[in-house]
Amino acid sequence: MHLRKWRKRVRGKTEEYWALVESYRTARGPRQRIVAYLGEMAEAAREGVAQAARGETTHQPRLLEEVTPEWVEVDARRLRVERVRDFGGAWLGLQVLGKLGLETFLGSTLPAGREEISWGVMAQVLVLGRLCDPCSELALAERVYGRTALMDLLGVPEEKVNDDRLYRALDALLPHQAALEKHLKERVGSLFSLEYDLLLYDVTSTYFEGLAEGNALARRGYSRDHRPDCQQVCIALVVSKEGMPLAHRVFAGNRAEVSTVEEIVELIERQYGAADRIWVMDRGMVSEENVAFLKEGGRRYILGTPKSQLRRYARHFGEGGWETVREGLEVKRCPSPEGEETFLLCRSQERRAKEAAMRSTFEQRLEEGLTKLAAACEVRKLTPVRVAERVGRLLGKNTRAEKLFAVEVLPRADGGTALSWRKREERREWASLSEGCYVLRTNITDWSGEALWRAYIQLTQAEAAFRIHKQDLSLRPIWHQKQDRVRAHILVCFLAYVLWKALGLLCERAGLGGEPRQIFEELSQIRTVDVVLPTKAGPELRRRCVAQPTKHQAILLQRLGMTLPTHFKMHEV
Numbered sequence: 001m002h003l004r005k006w007r008k009r010v011r012g013k014t015e016e017y018w019a020l021v022e023s024y025r026t027a028r029g030p031r032q033r034i035v036a037y038l039g040e041m042a043e044a045a046r047e048g049v050a051q052a053a054r055g056e057t058t059h060q061p062r063l064l065e066e067v068t069p070e071w072v073e074v075d076a077r078r079l080r081v082e083r084v085r086d087f088g089g090a091w092l093g094l095q096v097l098g099k100l101g102l103e104t105f106l107g108s109t110l111p112a113g114r115e116e117i118s119w120g121v122m123a124q125v126l127v128l129g130r131l132c133d134p135c136s137e138l139a140l141a142e143r144v145y146g147r148t149a150l151m152d153l154l155g156v157p158e159e160k161v162n163d164d165r166l167y168r169a170l171d172a173l174l175p176h177q178a179a180l181e182k183h184l185k186e187r188v189g190s191l192f193s194l195e196y197d198l199l200l201y202d203v204t205s206t207y208f209e210g211l212a213e214g215n216a217l218a219r220r221g222y223s224r225d226h227r228p229d230c231q232q233v234c235i236a237l238v239v240s241k242e243g244m245p246l247a248h249r250v251f252a253g254n255r256a257e258v259s260t261v262e263e264i265v266e267l268i269e270r271q272y273g274a275a276d277r278i279w280v281m282d283r284g285m286v287s288e289e290n291v292a293f294l295k296e297g298g299r300r301y302i303l304g305t306p307k308s309q310l311r312r313y314a315r316h317f318g319e320g321g322w323e324t325v326r327e328g329l330e331v332k333r334c335p336s337p338e339g340e341e342t343f344l345l346c347r348s349q350e351r352r353a354k355e356a357a358m359r360s361t362f363e364q365r366l367e368e369g370l371t372k373l374a375a376a377c378e379v380r381k382l383t384p385v386r387v388a389e390r391v392g393r394l395l396g397k398n399t400r401a402e403k404l405f406a407v408e409v410l411p412r413a414d415g416g417t418a419l420s421w422r423k424r425e426e427r428r429e430w431a432s433l434s435e436g437c438y439v440l441r442t443n444i445t446d447w448s449g450e451a452l453w454r455a456y457i458q459l460t461q462a463e464a465a466f467r468i469h470k471q472d473l474s475l476r477p478i479w480h481q482k483q484d485r486v487r488a489h490i491l492v493c494f495l496a497y498v499l500w501k502a503l504g505l506l507c508e509r510a511g512l513g514g515e516p517r518q519i520f521e522e523l524s525q526i527r528t529v530d531v532v533l534p535t536k537a538g539p540e541l542r543r544r545c546v547a548q549p550t551k552h553q554a555i556l557l558q559r560l561g562m563t564l565p566t567h568f569k570m571h572e573v
Contacts, residue, residue: 004019004021019034020034020539020541021033021034022034072535072536072537072541073535073536073537074533074534074535074536074541075534075535075536078534079531079532079533079534080532081529081530081531081532082529082530082532083528083529083530083544084527084528084529085147085148085149085152085527085528085529086132086147086148086149086524086527087148087149087526087527087528087546087547088523088524088525088526088527088553089131089132089133089148089520089523089524090128090132090148090149090150090153091149091153091526091564092503092520092523092524092562093127093128093131093132093499094124094128094153094154095562096499096502096503096506097124097127097128097499099191099502099506100184100187100188100191100498100499100502101183101187102124102127102183102184102495103120103124105180105183106119106120106121106123106124107120107121108120109176109179109180110123110172110173110176111172116160117156117160117165119168119169119172119173121154121155121156122156122161122165122166122168122169122172123169123172123173124154125140125145125150125154125156125161125166125169126140126166126169126170126173126492127492127495127496127499128150129144129145129150130473130474130492130493130495130496131473131496131499131500132144132148132524133148134472134473134474134496135474136479137163137166137167137170138163140161140163140166141161141162141163141165141166142163145158145161146158149528152528152544167485170485170488170489170492171484171485171488173488173491173492174484174487174488174491177487177491178271180491180495181246181247181248181271182271182272184498185246185272188244188498188502191502192242192244192502192505192509194240194242194244195240195241196240196246196272196275196277197275197276197277197278198240198241198277198278198280198455198458199238199239199240199246199268199277199278199279199280200238200239200240200241200280200281200458200459200461200462201236201237201238201261201264201279201280201281201285201462202236202237202281202282202459202462202463202466203234203235203236203237203251203257203260203284203285204224204234204235204237204466204470205221205222205223205224205225205232205233205234205235205253206225206232206233206235206470206475206476206477206478207223207225207227207230207231207232207476207477207478208230208231208232208233208477208478208479208481209230209477209478209479210479210481211231211481212231212481213481214481214482215231215481215482215483215486216252216483217233217250217251217252217253217483217486218231218232218233218252218253218486219231219232219233219252219253219254219255220232220253220254221234221252221253221254221255225470225476230477231253232253233250233251233252233253233478233486234250234251234252234253234255234257234260235248235249235250235251235466235490236248236249236250236251236260236264237462237465237466238264238268239461239462239465240461241455241458241461242461242501242505243461243462243464243465243501244498244501244502244505245465245494245497245498245501246268246272247264247267247268247271248490248491248494249263249264249267250486250487250490257284257285258284258285258286258287258290260285261281261285261290261293262290262293265279265293265294265297265299274297276300277299277300278300278301278302278444278455279294279299279300279301279302280301280302280303280455280456280458280459281301281302281303281304281459282303282304282459283303283304283305283306283307284304285303285304286303286304286305286306286441291303291441294443295340295443300442300443300444301441301442301443301444302440302441302442302444302452302455302456303440303441303442304438304439304440304441304456305343305438305439305440305441307434307438309343309439309441310434310437310438310439311430313334313343313345313439314430314433314434316332316334316345317345317347317433317434317437321333322347323448323449323450325449325450325453325454328348328349328350329346329347329348329349329350329453330346330347331344331345331346331347331449331450331452331453332344332345332347332449333345333449335445339445340443341441341442341443341445342441342442342443342444342445342452343439343440343441344439344440344441344442344449344452344453345437345439346437346438346439346440346453347436347437348436348437349436350436351435351436352435352436352437353436354436355435355436356432356435356436358400359400359401359404359431359435362398362399362400362401363398363400363401363404365397365398365401366394366395366398366401366402366404366405367405369394369398370391370394370405370407370419370421373387373390373391373394373419374419374420374421377416377417377418377419380416381414381415381416381417382416382417383417384409384410384411384417386417387409387417387419388409391407391409391419395407403424403427403431404423404424404427404428404431405421405422405423405424406421406422406423406424407419407420407421408420408421440452440453440456465497465501468497468500469493469494469497472500472517473493473496473497473500475490475493500516500520503516503519503520504516506560507519507560510559510560510561511559512556512559512560519556522552522553522556523553523556523557525553526546526547526549526553526564527546527547528544528545528546528547529544529545529547530542530543530544530545531543531544531545543567544567545566545567546564546565546566546567549564
């Protein structure tokens with residue numbers, strides 16, 4: 001801030017007065033604003049105000065100055081604070097965004113036109129808003145942006161952020177998805193020394209609010225959100241073994257997982273080049289066609305297999321050769337007859353107890369239902385069709401136990417129906433033997449059973465990525481209706497998740513663990529306030545200050561190697 005002299009013609013006379021002026025940066029260049037009108041002031045008084053505005057605390061006159069500063073007295077009774085804003089979360093997100101080079105990348109990549117605020121800056125508003133307080137673009141413009149320090153951090157006035165400008169920023173961002181993914185892969189890889197030798201692939205779905213008419217991707221299909229009544233899209237995500245995403249694509253809501261494998265694998269190889277990668281996928285991706293496709297390209301893989309594959313290895317359950325990975329978990333290698341593949345039997349005591357408890361619950365429920373229905377058939381003349389329908393509904397509600405019962409529906413001579421059932425003991429024995437067991441399939445023959453299992457279990461990183469997308473970043477539900485806006489919405493969530501994971505890796509490097517949620521919430525409590533200092537001479541001085549961090553917050557910042565500013569100039573980047 002500095003003093004400026006103003007001249008004004010009043011009734012033929014020129015009057016002079018002084019004003020306290022602040023300079024700040026915007027996306028369109030530097031700007032100035034008047035903080036306070038000071039009127040006529042002596043030179044000593046002006047120097048005192050100027051030094052106070054600059055935050056200078058020394059009483060020593062500067063060299064070559066003949067004027068001794070006159071310090072301004074503050075009326076402490078009228079001292080107040082104004083404009084309290086959320087600062088810590090937006091500031092922390094911007095620090096991580098800078099470490100990833102996204103600020104520079106967005107500024108140089110997104111096209112520049114005649115817009116007043118560049119699309120690169122508006123894209124940062126979208127991503128930081130999604131990270132700090134996930135909401136719709138309308139809510140971000142009307143409610144969230146004005147209560148955070150994003151205006152000060154990015155230099156974009158509150159009145160310049162509206163839903164129309166945010167929607168247009170989505171449109172400008174989407175065409176650069178592939179370039180963004182490549183930039184982040186290289187930047188994050190070098191920043192955290194990540195290796196992309198193991199790629200985890202999974203698919204989820206998310207649903208729409210609204211009909212999404214005219215959107216070819218909006219279809220009804222298998223809903224992972226348990227919303228079969230809504231239109232949805234499927235999202236394919238590829239992550240590293242640390243959970244850092246490399247790429248994502250959006251498919252129609254009725255697209256089967258198994259049909260996406262070839263397209264995603266070729267996308268990664270086209271975008272990042274062919275390499276000696278290992279693909280890890282769950283059983284929903286497995287088909288003989290996909291396995292043949294992976295083999296043809298010389299690709300290595302570790303795949304889950306359908307539960308039905310277990311019967312092929314029933315004789316191995318009672319034999320030795322099991323390798324203990326950890327307490328309660330054993331694995332056993334079973335080479336294929338051709339020797340090209342290895343099938344890994346896995347047996348988990350914890351999973352077995354869970355599946356046994358679930359089977360017992362469904363078995364008991366189904367037995368009670370059949371007993372009641374059989375008793376009803378004895379006292380009432382129910383038609384065979386009606387009884388069969390009720391049996392079908394009963395079996396459909398207890399699918400985990402339906403194969404354990406043999407049910408017969410026979411007509412009686414008196415026009416009623418006889419219902420009889422029995423338990424299939426051979427099925428119960430196999431269910432008890434196979435509970436807690438599953439089979440992995442791989443063409444990696446030189447790894448131990450433990451190494452194969454540990455690589456496959458990394459798929460939980462992809463599942464965690466979807467969970468954070470949906471819960472912490474509010475990916476669902478989707479309110480956009482246009483196809484490209486839907487893709488852009490998911491891209492913004494993807495970028496916010498990259499910031500989330502990068503913060504997690506920074507925390508892990510600092511010895512704070514790999515889960516950034518609690519740390520982000522703690523530092524988000526830091527606020528900025530405007531301290532207003534009324535002087536006894538009349539004018540008011542305003543300083544924008546960052547609240548002093550608590551002892552706990554200071555320790556976190558020190559461990560992360562980040563320095564929190566103490567004073568914060570308005571609209572300064």
